[in-house]
Amino acid sequence: MNDRRRRPNRPPKARPPQRKSTPRPVDVDPVRLVAVETLRAVRERDAYANLALPPLLKQRRISGRDAGLATELTYGACRARGLLDAVIDECSNRPLSELDPKLLDALRVGAYQLLRTRIPAHAAVTSTVDIVRFENGSKVSGFANAVMRRVAELDEAEWVDKVAPDRSKDPVGYLAMKHAHPRWIAQAFADALGLDELEDALAADDARPAVHLTARPGEISSDELAAITGGDPAPYSPYGVRLEAGAGDPGDLEPVQEGFASVQDEGSQLVSLALTRPAVEGSDLRWLDLCAGPGGKAALLGSLVTLDGGTLDAVEQAKHRAELVRKATEGLSVEVHVGDGREPGLEPGFDRVLVDAPCTGLGALRRRPEARWRRGPEDVGDLTRLQRELLTSAIGLTRPGGVVAYVVCSPHLPETEGVVADVVRRTGVTQLDAREHFPDVPDLGDGPGVQLWPHRHGTDAMYCALLRV
Numbered sequence: 017m018n019d020r021r022r023r024p025n026r027p028p029k030a031r032p033p034q035r036k037s038t039p040r041p042v043d044v045d046p047v048r049l050v051a052v053e054t055l056r057a058v059r060e061r062d063a064y065a066n067l068a069l070p071p072l073l074k075q076r077r078i079s080g081r082d083a084g085l086a087t088e089l090t091y092g093a094c095r096a097r098g099l100l101d102a103v104i105d106e107c108s109n110r111p112l113s114e115l116d117p118k119l120l121d122a123l124r125v126g127a128y129q130l131l132r133t134r135i136p137a138h139a140a141v142t143s144t145v146d147i148v149r150f151e152n153g154s155k156v157s158g159f160a161n162a163v164m165r166r167v168a169e170l171d172e173a174e175w176v177d178k179v180a181p182d183r184s185k186d187p188v189g190y191l192a193m194k195h196a197h198p199r200w201i202a203q204a205f206a207d208a209l210g211l212d213e214l215e216d217a218l219a220a221d222d223a224r225p226a227v228h229l230t231a232r233p234g235e236i237s238s239d240e241l242a243a244i245t246g247g248d249p250a251p252y253s254p255y256g257v258r259l260e261a262g263a264g265d266p267g268d269l270e271p272v273q274e275g276f277a278s279v280q281d282e283g284s285q286l287v288s289l290a291l292t293r294p295a296v297e298g299s300d301l302r303w304l305d306l307c308a309g310p311g312g313k314a315a316l317l318g319s320l321v322t323l324d325g326g327t328l329d330a331v332e333q334a335k336h337r338a339e340l341v342r343k344a345t346e347g348l349s350v351e352v353h354v355g356d357g358r359e360p361g362l363e364p365g366f367d368r369v370l371v372d373a374p375c376t377g378l379g380a381l382r383r384r385p386e387a388r389w390r391r392g393p394e395d396v397g398d399l400t401r402l403q404r405e406l407l408t409s410a411i412g413l414t415r416p417g418g419v420v421a422y423v424v425c426s427p428h429l430p431e432t433e434g435v436v437a438d439v440v441r442r443t444g445v446t447q448l449d450a451r452e453h454f455p456d457v458p459d460l461g462d463g464p465g466v467q468l469w470p471h472r473h474g475t476d477a478m479y480c481a482l483l484r485v
Protein backbone atom coordinates (compact mmCIF):
# COMPACT_ATOMS: atom_id res chain seq x y z
CA MET A 17 0.00 0.00 0.00
CA ASN A 18 1.41 3.37 -1.01
CA ASP A 19 0.40 5.88 1.70
CA ARG A 20 1.53 8.90 -0.28
CA ARG A 21 -1.57 8.68 -2.39
CA ARG A 22 -5.04 9.47 -1.17
CA ARG A 23 -7.36 6.53 -0.77
CA PRO A 24 -10.59 6.72 -2.75
CA ASN A 25 -13.83 7.13 -0.87
CA ARG A 26 -15.37 4.02 0.59
CA PRO A 27 -17.81 2.48 -1.81
CA PRO A 28 -21.35 2.25 -0.57
CA LYS A 29 -22.57 -1.28 0.21
CA ALA A 30 -23.69 -3.41 -2.72
CA ARG A 31 -26.95 -1.99 -4.10
CA PRO A 32 -29.91 -4.12 -5.04
CA PRO A 33 -29.92 -5.13 -8.71
CA GLN A 34 -30.98 -2.45 -11.19
CA ARG A 35 -34.44 -2.72 -12.66
CA LYS A 36 -34.33 -4.82 -15.80
CA SER A 37 -36.23 -2.12 -17.69
CA THR A 38 -33.49 0.50 -17.17
CA PRO A 39 -32.60 1.70 -20.66
CA ARG A 40 -28.90 1.62 -21.55
CA PRO A 41 -27.72 5.24 -21.61
CA VAL A 42 -26.06 6.24 -24.85
CA ASP A 43 -22.70 6.84 -23.15
CA VAL A 44 -22.26 3.21 -22.04
CA ASP A 45 -19.96 1.54 -24.53
CA PRO A 46 -21.71 -1.67 -25.71
CA VAL A 47 -18.39 -3.36 -26.54
CA ARG A 48 -17.00 -3.03 -23.02
CA LEU A 49 -20.40 -3.78 -21.52
CA VAL A 50 -20.56 -7.25 -23.15
CA ALA A 51 -17.08 -7.97 -21.78
CA VAL A 52 -18.27 -7.07 -18.26
CA GLU A 53 -21.45 -9.08 -18.71
CA THR A 54 -19.49 -12.13 -19.87
CA LEU A 55 -17.24 -11.93 -16.82
CA ARG A 56 -20.40 -11.91 -14.76
CA ALA A 57 -21.73 -15.02 -16.53
CA VAL A 58 -18.41 -16.79 -15.86
CA ARG A 59 -18.56 -15.82 -12.17
CA GLU A 60 -22.25 -16.38 -11.48
CA ARG A 61 -23.12 -19.30 -13.76
CA ASP A 62 -19.76 -21.03 -14.15
CA ALA A 63 -20.11 -20.24 -17.87
CA TYR A 64 -17.22 -20.73 -20.27
CA ALA A 65 -16.25 -17.29 -21.61
CA ASN A 66 -15.73 -18.63 -25.13
CA LEU A 67 -19.26 -20.04 -25.17
CA ALA A 68 -20.99 -17.16 -23.34
CA LEU A 69 -19.55 -14.28 -25.39
CA PRO A 70 -20.49 -15.15 -29.01
CA PRO A 71 -24.30 -15.20 -28.44
CA LEU A 72 -24.07 -11.87 -26.58
CA LEU A 73 -22.15 -10.33 -29.49
CA LYS A 74 -24.79 -11.61 -31.89
CA GLN A 75 -27.67 -10.39 -29.76
CA ARG A 76 -26.14 -6.87 -29.50
CA ARG A 77 -25.14 -6.89 -33.18
CA ILE A 78 -21.50 -6.31 -32.37
CA SER A 79 -19.24 -7.46 -35.22
CA GLY A 80 -15.93 -6.83 -36.99
CA ARG A 81 -13.32 -4.88 -35.07
CA ASP A 82 -15.71 -4.20 -32.20
CA ALA A 83 -16.26 -7.93 -31.74
CA GLY A 84 -12.47 -8.38 -31.83
CA LEU A 85 -12.04 -5.80 -29.07
CA ALA A 86 -14.83 -7.32 -26.95
CA THR A 87 -13.17 -10.74 -27.31
CA GLU A 88 -9.74 -9.45 -26.35
CA LEU A 89 -11.07 -7.58 -23.30
CA THR A 90 -13.18 -10.54 -22.15
CA TYR A 91 -10.60 -13.28 -22.58
CA GLY A 92 -7.77 -11.04 -21.43
CA ALA A 93 -9.55 -9.99 -18.24
CA CYS A 94 -10.51 -13.63 -17.53
CA ARG A 95 -6.94 -14.82 -17.91
CA ALA A 96 -5.28 -11.97 -16.05
CA ARG A 97 -7.70 -12.03 -13.12
CA GLY A 98 -5.09 -12.73 -10.42
CA LEU A 99 -2.86 -9.83 -11.43
CA LEU A 100 -5.80 -7.47 -12.02
CA ASP A 101 -7.26 -8.29 -8.60
CA ALA A 102 -3.95 -7.72 -6.86
CA VAL A 103 -3.65 -4.31 -8.51
CA ILE A 104 -7.28 -3.34 -7.82
CA ASP A 105 -6.83 -4.44 -4.22
CA GLU A 106 -3.80 -2.18 -3.92
CA CYS A 107 -5.86 0.73 -5.25
CA SER A 108 -8.96 0.18 -3.12
CA ASN A 109 -9.52 1.08 0.50
CA ARG A 110 -11.66 -2.02 1.04
CA PRO A 111 -10.76 -5.66 0.58
CA LEU A 112 -11.95 -7.13 -2.71
CA SER A 113 -14.21 -9.54 -0.85
CA GLU A 114 -16.29 -6.57 0.33
CA LEU A 115 -16.79 -5.07 -3.13
CA ASP A 116 -19.97 -5.70 -5.08
CA PRO A 117 -18.93 -8.50 -7.49
CA LYS A 118 -20.56 -6.61 -10.39
CA LEU A 119 -18.40 -3.61 -9.61
CA LEU A 120 -15.35 -5.84 -9.49
CA ASP A 121 -16.14 -7.29 -12.94
CA ALA A 122 -16.20 -3.76 -14.40
CA LEU A 123 -12.97 -2.81 -12.60
CA ARG A 124 -11.27 -5.94 -13.95
CA VAL A 125 -12.17 -5.08 -17.54
CA GLY A 126 -11.09 -1.47 -16.91
CA ALA A 127 -7.78 -2.45 -15.30
CA TYR A 128 -7.08 -4.90 -18.14
CA GLN A 129 -7.41 -2.06 -20.63
CA LEU A 130 -5.00 0.08 -18.63
CA LEU A 131 -2.37 -2.61 -18.06
CA ARG A 132 -2.45 -4.78 -21.14
CA THR A 133 -3.81 -2.77 -24.08
CA ARG A 134 -2.92 0.42 -25.90
CA ILE A 135 -6.31 1.94 -25.20
CA PRO A 136 -5.69 5.51 -23.94
CA ALA A 137 -6.05 5.76 -20.15
CA HIS A 138 -8.80 8.39 -20.31
CA ALA A 139 -10.93 6.15 -22.53
CA ALA A 140 -10.41 3.13 -20.26
CA VAL A 141 -11.24 5.13 -17.13
CA THR A 142 -14.27 6.96 -18.55
CA SER A 143 -15.84 3.90 -20.15
CA THR A 144 -15.44 1.91 -16.92
CA VAL A 145 -16.93 4.68 -14.81
CA ASP A 146 -19.89 4.92 -17.24
CA ILE A 147 -20.57 1.19 -16.92
CA VAL A 148 -20.34 1.32 -13.13
CA ARG A 149 -22.70 4.34 -13.05
CA PHE A 150 -25.15 2.44 -15.24
CA GLU A 151 -24.96 -0.78 -13.25
CA ASN A 152 -24.26 0.36 -9.69
CA GLY A 153 -25.29 4.02 -9.50
CA SER A 154 -23.40 7.30 -9.34
CA LYS A 155 -22.09 6.98 -5.77
CA VAL A 156 -20.23 3.82 -6.66
CA SER A 157 -19.03 5.34 -9.93
CA GLY A 158 -17.04 7.90 -7.90
CA PHE A 159 -15.24 5.05 -6.18
CA ALA A 160 -14.62 3.32 -9.52
CA ASN A 161 -13.21 6.55 -10.92
CA ALA A 162 -10.78 6.88 -8.00
CA VAL A 163 -9.63 3.24 -8.26
CA MET A 164 -9.17 3.43 -12.02
CA ARG A 165 -7.15 6.62 -11.79
CA ARG A 166 -4.82 4.98 -9.31
CA VAL A 167 -4.45 1.91 -11.51
CA ALA A 168 -3.51 4.25 -14.38
CA GLU A 169 -0.62 5.73 -12.39
CA LEU A 170 1.70 2.77 -13.13
CA ASP A 171 2.20 0.47 -16.11
CA GLU A 172 1.97 -3.32 -15.95
CA ALA A 173 5.67 -3.94 -15.25
CA GLU A 174 5.68 -1.36 -12.46
CA TRP A 175 2.58 -2.89 -10.92
CA VAL A 176 4.11 -6.37 -11.09
CA ASP A 177 7.16 -5.09 -9.22
CA LYS A 178 4.87 -3.63 -6.62
CA VAL A 179 2.42 -6.47 -6.02
CA ALA A 180 4.49 -9.59 -6.79
CA PRO A 181 6.86 -11.27 -4.30
CA ASP A 182 10.57 -10.48 -4.63
CA ARG A 183 11.86 -12.51 -7.60
CA SER A 184 15.15 -13.39 -5.94
CA LYS A 185 13.44 -14.79 -2.84
CA ASP A 186 10.34 -16.35 -4.42
CA PRO A 187 10.80 -16.83 -8.17
CA VAL A 188 7.72 -19.04 -8.55
CA GLY A 189 5.48 -16.54 -6.72
CA TYR A 190 6.90 -13.69 -8.79
CA LEU A 191 6.33 -15.45 -12.12
CA ALA A 192 2.87 -16.62 -11.04
CA MET A 193 1.87 -12.98 -10.46
CA LYS A 194 3.63 -11.66 -13.56
CA HIS A 195 1.88 -14.19 -15.81
CA ALA A 196 -1.35 -14.17 -13.83
CA HIS A 197 -1.47 -17.84 -12.83
CA PRO A 198 -2.57 -19.21 -9.46
CA ARG A 199 0.52 -19.92 -7.47
CA TRP A 200 -0.22 -23.64 -7.09
CA ILE A 201 -0.31 -24.04 -10.87
CA ALA A 202 2.96 -22.16 -11.36
CA GLN A 203 4.46 -24.40 -8.67
CA ALA A 204 3.08 -27.52 -10.43
CA PHE A 205 4.71 -26.40 -13.71
CA ALA A 206 7.98 -25.63 -11.90
CA ASP A 207 7.98 -29.06 -10.24
CA ALA A 208 7.58 -30.79 -13.62
CA LEU A 209 9.81 -28.51 -15.69
CA GLY A 210 12.31 -26.74 -13.43
CA LEU A 211 12.67 -23.00 -13.05
CA ASP A 212 14.58 -22.27 -16.27
CA GLU A 213 11.62 -22.74 -18.59
CA LEU A 214 8.87 -21.78 -16.16
CA GLU A 215 8.41 -18.29 -17.59
CA ASP A 216 8.08 -19.63 -21.16
CA ALA A 217 5.60 -22.27 -20.00
CA LEU A 218 3.41 -19.73 -18.20
CA ALA A 219 3.56 -17.25 -21.09
CA ALA A 220 2.45 -19.99 -23.53
CA ASP A 221 -0.88 -20.22 -21.69
CA ASP A 222 -1.71 -16.71 -22.89
CA ALA A 223 -0.97 -17.42 -26.55
CA ARG A 224 -3.77 -18.38 -28.89
CA PRO A 225 -3.15 -22.01 -29.90
CA ALA A 226 -2.92 -23.02 -33.55
CA VAL A 227 -5.76 -25.28 -34.68
CA HIS A 228 -4.72 -28.86 -35.47
CA LEU A 229 -6.63 -31.27 -37.66
CA THR A 230 -6.35 -35.05 -37.87
CA ALA A 231 -6.58 -36.51 -41.36
CA ARG A 232 -8.64 -39.65 -40.90
CA PRO A 233 -6.41 -42.67 -41.70
CA GLY A 234 -7.61 -44.51 -44.78
CA GLU A 235 -9.69 -41.52 -45.97
CA ILE A 236 -7.25 -38.69 -46.72
CA SER A 237 -3.53 -38.01 -46.26
CA SER A 238 -2.22 -35.10 -44.21
CA ASP A 239 -0.65 -33.64 -47.39
CA GLU A 240 -4.01 -33.70 -49.17
CA LEU A 241 -5.75 -32.23 -46.12
CA ALA A 242 -3.14 -29.47 -45.86
CA ALA A 243 -3.59 -28.63 -49.55
CA ILE A 244 -7.39 -28.42 -49.22
CA THR A 245 -7.41 -26.39 -46.00
CA GLY A 246 -4.43 -24.13 -46.69
CA GLY A 247 -2.67 -25.47 -43.58
CA ASP A 248 0.73 -27.14 -43.15
CA PRO A 249 1.46 -30.79 -42.42
CA ALA A 250 2.11 -30.97 -38.67
CA PRO A 251 5.74 -31.43 -37.63
CA TYR A 252 5.36 -34.66 -35.62
CA SER A 253 2.07 -36.45 -36.27
CA PRO A 254 1.84 -38.22 -39.65
CA TYR A 255 -1.90 -37.50 -39.64
CA GLY A 256 -1.71 -33.89 -38.43
CA VAL A 257 -2.28 -30.55 -40.15
CA ARG A 258 -1.69 -27.19 -38.47
CA LEU A 259 -3.83 -24.18 -39.33
CA GLU A 260 -2.97 -20.62 -38.41
CA ALA A 261 -4.52 -19.43 -35.12
CA GLY A 262 -7.70 -17.47 -35.84
CA ALA A 263 -8.20 -18.95 -39.31
CA GLY A 264 -11.98 -19.11 -38.84
CA ASP A 265 -14.14 -21.91 -37.44
CA PRO A 266 -12.42 -25.20 -38.35
CA GLY A 267 -15.75 -26.99 -37.89
CA ASP A 268 -16.91 -25.26 -41.11
CA LEU A 269 -14.11 -26.78 -43.22
CA GLU A 270 -15.42 -29.18 -45.84
CA PRO A 271 -13.23 -32.19 -44.89
CA VAL A 272 -14.35 -31.81 -41.27
CA GLN A 273 -18.01 -31.50 -42.27
CA GLU A 274 -17.69 -34.59 -44.44
CA GLY A 275 -15.95 -36.67 -41.76
CA PHE A 276 -12.55 -36.99 -43.45
CA ALA A 277 -10.87 -34.92 -40.78
CA SER A 278 -11.45 -33.83 -37.21
CA VAL A 279 -10.22 -31.02 -35.00
CA GLN A 280 -7.68 -32.50 -32.57
CA ASP A 281 -4.60 -31.15 -30.88
CA GLU A 282 -1.40 -32.68 -32.24
CA GLY A 283 -0.47 -33.80 -28.71
CA SER A 284 -3.66 -35.88 -28.56
CA GLN A 285 -2.73 -37.47 -31.87
CA LEU A 286 0.78 -38.30 -30.64
CA VAL A 287 -0.32 -39.96 -27.40
CA SER A 288 -2.94 -42.02 -29.27
CA LEU A 289 -0.33 -43.14 -31.80
CA ALA A 290 2.11 -43.99 -28.99
CA LEU A 291 -0.33 -46.67 -27.80
CA THR A 292 -0.22 -48.32 -31.23
CA ARG A 293 3.59 -48.44 -31.56
CA PRO A 294 5.13 -50.86 -29.05
CA ALA A 295 5.25 -54.30 -30.68
CA VAL A 296 2.98 -56.97 -29.21
CA GLU A 297 3.35 -60.69 -29.89
CA GLY A 298 0.37 -62.56 -31.28
CA SER A 299 -3.07 -61.09 -31.77
CA ASP A 300 -3.45 -57.33 -32.02
CA LEU A 301 -7.06 -56.81 -33.00
CA ARG A 302 -8.87 -55.99 -29.72
CA TRP A 303 -8.36 -52.45 -28.54
CA LEU A 304 -10.07 -50.51 -25.73
CA ASP A 305 -10.51 -46.82 -24.91
CA LEU A 306 -11.58 -46.69 -21.27
CA CYS A 307 -12.45 -42.94 -20.98
CA ALA A 308 -13.57 -42.14 -24.49
CA GLY A 309 -15.80 -39.06 -24.47
CA PRO A 310 -16.11 -36.96 -26.57
CA GLY A 311 -14.29 -39.37 -28.89
CA GLY A 312 -11.29 -37.61 -30.44
CA LYS A 313 -8.79 -40.36 -29.63
CA ALA A 314 -11.39 -43.10 -30.14
CA ALA A 315 -11.89 -41.84 -33.71
CA LEU A 316 -8.17 -41.99 -34.50
CA LEU A 317 -7.61 -45.36 -32.81
CA GLY A 318 -10.87 -46.69 -34.26
CA SER A 319 -9.78 -45.72 -37.79
CA LEU A 320 -6.42 -47.48 -37.39
CA VAL A 321 -7.79 -50.69 -35.87
CA THR A 322 -10.63 -50.81 -38.43
CA LEU A 323 -8.05 -50.68 -41.25
CA ASP A 324 -6.31 -53.67 -39.64
CA GLY A 325 -9.57 -55.61 -39.37
CA GLY A 326 -9.87 -55.26 -35.57
CA THR A 327 -12.29 -53.55 -33.18
CA LEU A 328 -12.23 -50.81 -30.57
CA ASP A 329 -14.46 -50.86 -27.49
CA ALA A 330 -15.04 -47.35 -26.17
CA VAL A 331 -16.25 -46.81 -22.58
CA GLU A 332 -17.61 -43.49 -21.36
CA GLN A 333 -19.40 -42.79 -18.10
CA ALA A 334 -21.44 -39.73 -19.15
CA LYS A 335 -24.32 -40.66 -21.43
CA HIS A 336 -24.27 -37.46 -23.49
CA ARG A 337 -20.53 -37.79 -24.02
CA ALA A 338 -20.94 -41.43 -25.06
CA GLU A 339 -23.35 -40.14 -27.72
CA LEU A 340 -20.59 -37.83 -28.97
CA VAL A 341 -18.24 -40.83 -29.18
CA ARG A 342 -20.87 -42.65 -31.29
CA LYS A 343 -21.05 -39.70 -33.69
CA ALA A 344 -17.25 -39.32 -33.86
CA THR A 345 -16.74 -43.01 -34.68
CA GLU A 346 -19.64 -43.58 -37.08
CA GLY A 347 -18.73 -46.07 -39.81
CA LEU A 348 -15.81 -47.55 -37.83
CA SER A 349 -15.54 -50.90 -36.03
CA VAL A 350 -16.15 -49.21 -32.71
CA GLU A 351 -18.60 -50.29 -30.04
CA VAL A 352 -19.53 -47.61 -27.50
CA HIS A 353 -20.49 -48.57 -23.92
CA VAL A 354 -21.94 -46.23 -21.32
CA GLY A 355 -20.35 -47.30 -18.05
CA ASP A 356 -17.73 -46.85 -15.39
CA GLY A 357 -14.23 -47.68 -16.63
CA ARG A 358 -13.41 -49.07 -13.21
CA GLU A 359 -15.95 -51.86 -13.77
CA PRO A 360 -17.01 -51.77 -17.40
CA GLY A 361 -18.23 -55.37 -17.47
CA LEU A 362 -16.18 -56.19 -20.59
CA GLU A 363 -14.39 -59.46 -21.29
CA PRO A 364 -10.69 -58.97 -20.33
CA GLY A 365 -7.87 -59.83 -22.74
CA PHE A 366 -7.50 -56.59 -24.74
CA ASP A 367 -4.28 -56.17 -26.74
CA ARG A 368 -4.03 -52.37 -26.33
CA VAL A 369 -5.84 -50.12 -23.84
CA LEU A 370 -5.94 -46.34 -23.61
CA VAL A 371 -6.72 -44.65 -20.28
CA ASP A 372 -7.19 -40.96 -21.10
CA ALA A 373 -8.17 -40.17 -17.54
CA PRO A 374 -10.19 -37.24 -16.19
CA CYS A 375 -7.66 -34.70 -14.87
CA THR A 376 -7.16 -31.10 -13.75
CA GLY A 377 -6.63 -30.05 -17.38
CA LEU A 378 -3.62 -27.91 -16.40
CA GLY A 379 -2.11 -28.84 -19.76
CA ALA A 380 -4.81 -27.09 -21.77
CA LEU A 381 -5.18 -23.79 -19.91
CA ARG A 382 -4.55 -21.84 -23.12
CA ARG A 383 -7.85 -23.15 -24.51
CA ARG A 384 -10.18 -21.69 -21.87
CA PRO A 385 -9.51 -18.15 -20.64
CA GLU A 386 -11.00 -18.63 -17.18
CA ALA A 387 -9.82 -22.23 -16.64
CA ARG A 388 -6.76 -21.49 -14.55
CA TRP A 389 -8.92 -19.82 -11.87
CA ARG A 390 -11.51 -22.61 -11.72
CA ARG A 391 -9.58 -25.58 -10.34
CA GLY A 392 -7.94 -25.61 -6.94
CA PRO A 393 -5.33 -27.90 -5.39
CA GLU A 394 -8.18 -29.37 -3.33
CA ASP A 395 -9.50 -31.04 -6.53
CA VAL A 396 -6.35 -33.08 -7.01
CA GLY A 397 -6.84 -35.75 -4.31
CA ASP A 398 -10.14 -37.09 -5.70
CA LEU A 399 -8.80 -37.02 -9.25
CA THR A 400 -5.61 -38.94 -8.53
CA ARG A 401 -7.63 -41.62 -6.70
CA LEU A 402 -9.90 -42.00 -9.76
CA GLN A 403 -6.86 -41.98 -12.09
CA ARG A 404 -5.19 -44.80 -10.11
CA GLU A 405 -8.40 -46.85 -10.09
CA LEU A 406 -8.93 -46.42 -13.84
CA LEU A 407 -5.33 -47.33 -14.64
CA THR A 408 -5.51 -50.40 -12.38
CA SER A 409 -8.73 -51.45 -14.11
CA ALA A 410 -7.09 -50.99 -17.54
CA ILE A 411 -4.21 -53.25 -16.54
CA GLY A 412 -6.68 -55.90 -15.39
CA LEU A 413 -8.44 -55.76 -18.76
CA THR A 414 -5.21 -56.17 -20.78
CA ARG A 415 -3.81 -59.57 -21.74
CA PRO A 416 -0.27 -60.57 -20.72
CA GLY A 417 2.10 -58.92 -23.22
CA GLY A 418 -0.45 -56.25 -24.12
CA VAL A 419 0.14 -52.51 -23.78
CA VAL A 420 -1.58 -49.78 -21.75
CA ALA A 421 -1.20 -46.05 -22.41
CA TYR A 422 -1.94 -43.82 -19.43
CA VAL A 423 -2.63 -40.27 -20.60
CA VAL A 424 -3.62 -37.02 -18.89
CA CYS A 425 -3.77 -33.48 -20.20
CA SER A 426 -1.75 -32.17 -17.30
CA PRO A 427 1.90 -31.89 -16.34
CA HIS A 428 1.01 -32.00 -12.62
CA LEU A 429 3.35 -34.64 -11.08
CA PRO A 430 0.82 -36.23 -8.70
CA GLU A 431 -1.43 -36.89 -11.74
CA THR A 432 1.39 -38.08 -13.97
CA GLU A 433 4.44 -39.78 -12.47
CA GLY A 434 2.77 -40.10 -9.05
CA VAL A 435 -0.14 -42.18 -10.36
CA VAL A 436 2.05 -44.29 -12.64
CA ALA A 437 4.72 -45.04 -10.01
CA ASP A 438 2.07 -46.07 -7.49
CA VAL A 439 0.19 -48.38 -9.89
CA VAL A 440 3.39 -49.92 -11.32
CA ARG A 441 4.56 -50.69 -7.80
CA ARG A 442 1.27 -52.30 -6.80
CA THR A 443 0.64 -54.30 -10.00
CA GLY A 444 4.19 -55.22 -11.04
CA VAL A 445 3.72 -54.21 -14.70
CA THR A 446 6.71 -52.87 -16.65
CA GLN A 447 6.96 -49.22 -17.64
CA LEU A 448 8.33 -48.82 -21.17
CA ASP A 449 10.43 -45.88 -22.34
CA ALA A 450 7.63 -43.95 -24.04
CA ARG A 451 10.12 -41.60 -25.73
CA GLU A 452 10.92 -44.33 -28.27
CA HIS A 453 7.30 -44.17 -29.42
CA PHE A 454 7.28 -40.42 -30.13
CA PRO A 455 9.61 -40.56 -33.16
CA ASP A 456 11.27 -37.29 -34.20
CA VAL A 457 9.72 -35.34 -31.31
CA PRO A 458 12.55 -33.39 -29.61
CA ASP A 459 13.03 -32.39 -25.96
CA LEU A 460 11.22 -35.31 -24.36
CA GLY A 461 13.18 -35.16 -21.10
CA ASP A 462 14.62 -38.05 -19.10
CA GLY A 463 11.75 -40.54 -19.58
CA PRO A 464 10.39 -43.09 -19.17
CA GLY A 465 7.15 -41.05 -19.32
CA VAL A 466 6.71 -38.36 -21.99
CA GLN A 467 5.59 -34.84 -21.13
CA LEU A 468 4.69 -32.57 -24.04
CA TRP A 469 4.59 -28.77 -23.56
CA PRO A 470 2.99 -25.91 -25.50
CA HIS A 471 6.17 -23.82 -25.39
CA ARG A 472 8.36 -26.73 -26.56
CA HIS A 473 6.13 -28.65 -28.95
CA GLY A 474 3.21 -26.34 -29.79
CA THR A 475 0.85 -28.98 -28.35
CA ASP A 476 -1.20 -29.14 -25.19
CA ALA A 477 0.83 -30.33 -22.19
CA MET A 478 -0.16 -34.00 -22.53
CA TYR A 479 1.53 -36.69 -20.46
CA CYS A 480 1.85 -40.30 -21.64
CA ALA A 481 3.18 -43.40 -19.88
CA LEU A 482 3.31 -46.78 -21.65
CA LEU A 483 3.04 -49.96 -19.61
CA ARG A 484 3.64 -53.58 -20.65
CA VAL A 485 1.36 -56.04 -18.84
Ligand SMILES: C[S@@+](CC[C@H](N)C(=O)[O-])C[C@H]1O[C@@H](n2cnc3c(N)ncnc32)[C@H](O)[C@@H]1O
Binds near residue numbers: 306355373374
Ligand atom coordinates in the same frame (compact mmCIF):
# COMPACT_ATOMS: atom_id res chain seq x y z
C1 LIG B 1 -9.95 -36.53 -20.67
S1 LIG B 1 -11.55 -37.00 -21.12
C2 LIG B 1 -11.29 -38.12 -22.43
C3 LIG B 1 -11.08 -37.45 -23.78
C4 LIG B 1 -11.20 -38.43 -24.93
N1 LIG B 1 -10.32 -39.55 -24.79
C5 LIG B 1 -10.96 -37.76 -26.28
O1 LIG B 1 -9.84 -37.85 -26.78
O2 LIG B 1 -11.89 -37.19 -26.81
C6 LIG B 1 -12.02 -38.04 -19.81
C7 LIG B 1 -13.40 -38.67 -19.98
O3 LIG B 1 -13.57 -39.64 -18.96
C8 LIG B 1 -14.92 -39.65 -18.59
N2 LIG B 1 -14.99 -40.32 -17.28
C9 LIG B 1 -14.92 -39.79 -16.04
N3 LIG B 1 -14.99 -40.76 -15.12
C10 LIG B 1 -15.08 -41.93 -15.78
C11 LIG B 1 -15.18 -43.28 -15.37
N4 LIG B 1 -15.16 -43.63 -14.09
N5 LIG B 1 -15.28 -44.23 -16.33
C12 LIG B 1 -15.29 -43.90 -17.65
N6 LIG B 1 -15.20 -42.63 -18.08
C13 LIG B 1 -15.09 -41.66 -17.16
C14 LIG B 1 -15.31 -38.21 -18.59
O4 LIG B 1 -16.72 -38.06 -18.71
C15 LIG B 1 -14.56 -37.70 -19.83
O5 LIG B 1 -15.39 -37.77 -20.95
